[in-house]
Amino acid sequence: MNSGFAEDVLRRLSGYGQSEVYVSEAVVHTVYIDNSRISNIETKKDSGMMVRIMDGRRQGKASVSLARDSAPDECLRMAESVLRYSPEEDDLKGFVHPAKGRSGSPDVWDRRVEDITPEDLRELAKAVIDSCGVQIPRAQIRVSTNEGVTMNSNGVDVSHRSTLVYGHFTSMTVKDHPGEGMETYHGTHLDLDPAAIGASLTRKAENAAVCTEFKGHEELTMILPPSELGDMITSSVGEAVNGENVMYGRSHWKDSVGSQVASGCLDIVDDPTVRAPLSCVYDDEGMPTERRPIIEKGVLRSFMRDSFCGDSTGNGMRRSSVEAQGAYERTPIIKPLNMVVAPGRYDPEEIIRQTDRGILVEKFAWPEADGLTGRFGLNVRCGHIIRNGEIVGTVNNALLMGNMLEAVNRIEMIGNDPKHMGVISVPTMSFSGTELVGN
């Protein structure tokens, strides 16, 4: 990646109090499947830069795609212009200062991604299609190389490179009342297993096809597999430990460091040292990252912060865990790098066996808790009703309701089946005290 112009831009900004240049470059290959047929293949090249300036109590910020040779000049001019208009602020904390990161990068570069061809992608997509026993109405496999450089006037000069592999697949039975399944793959390496994905898609679609409408209203235990739990944790716990929410007072856990916020069986660390889509030695502001306990035995240990909040923990990120394109456009925000929920000792089948009255949710319409309140009321697309340790029926068209910030205090069991879902690795878990309502 050619970052020479970044140095040049930074040099030209030397008259200002502080400045920062971030450059990213990505090459993205995507294959799309429509109706169990490869419908199109894309090749994208994407590069751009963002300039941030602080001068006295003013700030300026601009980003451009590197569409032509004069783009860095345009970016600089735009940032300077914004700076001139910026009102004066009292609480600008400045960019990060250089600090030595740990030696040794996490294993986030796969040479096979760098060398991939459209033919390779076709073969991969074909393998998924061939291994799926039902229709694949819509799917995509996207592989990318992702490189970035952060430089600032404090002396930060760090770079990062990683590969991303992302797959999103839907499946459907072709019956009068079809059932739909979904599967995703998040990773840095081309370790996607077409046969396993095909089998899962087949099973999920067939399960959904035999759902019956849930009727009534009951309190029960919810069992969420990684596919449904990942976003539920990041949208609730992730927001509660987000330093900006803490700073603005809108985190329910803002005064809870050292306090019990969850069941004693819950341990969460943010671990950027192992293979995961956002693992890195430095964050996108140039701050060293580290393995950091967030919750230990249910006790809140720390928040995640970026330079805007001050006392950065190395969580200022522009990159996405699923999409390499457009990193340069994004202002750093606080993100988990690799939030790992410690797995437990139970097989998912054992969790079902030990549940008297519950629902194992195979698919929500969209798994998400409210970031401010923790509340959720989610449409169950496919859920298995459990009575006395056995699945007795499969339902849909119901709402499962609860509050995720309260649910983490009512954890019943934790599975031994962790899976990466974007910025989180999470196993199957069960929570008591949720409600299911149907027609």
Next chain:
Amino acid sequence: MMQAVMVKAEDVQDLMGAAVDRMQELGAEFSDARSQTIRVKGVSSVNGGLRQLVEKSTGGVCLRAWNQGRWGYGTATSFSKQDIMKAAEEAVRNAAGDGRTDLILEPVRVKDHRKADVKIHPDSVDLDEKIQAARDLDRAQAIDDRILNRIGSYSEEVKDVCMVNSIGSDITWQEVRTLCRAMSVAADGQRMERYYDGPDSTLGFEVVRDADIEEIGRITAKEAIATLSADRAPSGNFTVISDPMVSGLLAHEAMGHASEGDEITKRRSFLTDAVGRKVASEVISMYDDGTVRGAHGSIPYDDEGTPSSCTTIIKDGVYQGYMHSLETASVLGCAPTGNGRAENFGKRTWVRMTNTFFGPGDWDREELIADTKDGILCDKMINGMEDPVGGCFEAKCLRGYLIRNGEIVKPLQSFTLTGRSVDILSSADALTKEVILDGGMCGKGIEDWVRVSSGGPYMRARMIVGGGQ
């Protein structure tokens, strides 16, 4: 006044013509080239401090080659001839392989060069005034100590598009979107609740100058505080009066996604083969109309160069038809409807909505509430999710009110609506006279965000309601 130097769409028109020629030489049956430059300014003010002040410019070219029923894409963020030609070659290569030979695209040949239909172009307005709008929205929310966070934001997007294709279309146009928004977070030591308001549009800065910023900020804060005393919504099957925003969410999620042509060609929609069938009560009519002046989802052309249009989806309860891209129109033997859209030059083009809404009825809002013995009135939406396969939907409401004996008796905190789309629309029995559209972003599945609006009148129907704890 700030005026950045940008790559204008016209500058690359010849290059794109050459790229289309190259794709045709390499064997494409049809090809198109679309350049975009997108300029964004964003300001946000939080609790009196400037949180965000940014200007962005992205530009690039999307080249598509159609061969044997398959698209190949090549994308470049560079406007150099060498890079564009390379992307053109990649597009043809990516379209290679065995496919269907019976699918012939039938694009409309258009020559048009159109400016944005705005009174006050955002480029003509000093950044100072935009910053002030965001700060005023923030400040106006400072009405009570229980307001924990005040957020005032302003954003504008100016998109220049240039489109050339192999049947001789040659189009340039500009889309301008301007919006400002207030959001208050209120807290009382136990609970936190939020409320938001503010205009959005495909109009210019007149949207801000015509808005009563002080009133928007004040009302937003007042309603956030009022929500602190809201009760949990009851759960079960209820009579629900959706407000225009939630009506729009129902139109979009319950019927809109399922009416996208690609869902029909895959037989993935419960509305496949539904034309002519009764899918709602006779009071329901529904449209997708990309030509509504000023609406957030309006576009002069889609990303394939097809003029936008109004598609009648439901008329008096009877299903009428689907939205189409060039490809789905070809598969189903219909005319394209101007719904082939992409998030940007680097994303796939497929069938997407524009402005989707239910038509009006003949009730007044107060009359409708007074006529409802027991029910729930919705007030603003959070988000929703479609279910074209299962024929259901999920709609999250920011808050609502409990109605008893024709009167609003208390506010309700956020809750979710669900049910089978056809059952719900078949139970609809009353709609109000005024249709209001509300702008937002629509993802298809999990990504590919495009700007849309949705709306309708107040609508009464039966739905499943569930309130989070």
